[in-house]
Amino acid sequence: MDNFTFIDRPDNQRLQLMKAVYSELNSDIVKLFIDFQWTYRNMQKxxxxxxxxxxxxxxxxxxxxxISGSKPNIVAFSYFGEIGSHSCNS
Structure with missing residues (x-):
């Protein structure tokens, strides 16, 4: 199988369609979970x-x-100063 990236993130309309099949589905909770998972994955990247x-x-x-004796956030800035400039949508 070829290596490829595939993003399938359901929108609110798809969640509402799923609610017709799964009546106990709380689409707001599902959307919050998906958004949280998406954010975590981007942060991890x-x-x-x-x-x-x-x-x-x-x-x-x-x-x-x-061992630096510095506060961790100061050291983090020296290591991760350019973190915001990297795109993680791949």
Whole structure:
């Protein structure tokens, strides 16, 4: 099978159609869950990108933070300063 990306994120209209089949479906809760999952996945992609870009493992990042004597958010800014410029829609 070829490697490809596929995004199938149901909109409110599709959720309402599903409600006709699954009467117990709460489309608001389902939409909130899907939005939360989408946000988490995008955040995780940004985090992984920042670690890769700076040639860090997760344990190395936390080790550096713990021995730096700085507050973690200050160290994070030095590592992840360009995180917002990376697109994670792939």
């Amino acid at each position: 940004q985090y992984d990108y920042a670690l890769d870009k700076n040639d860090l493992s997760e344990s190395r990042y936390y080790f550096d933070v713990s």
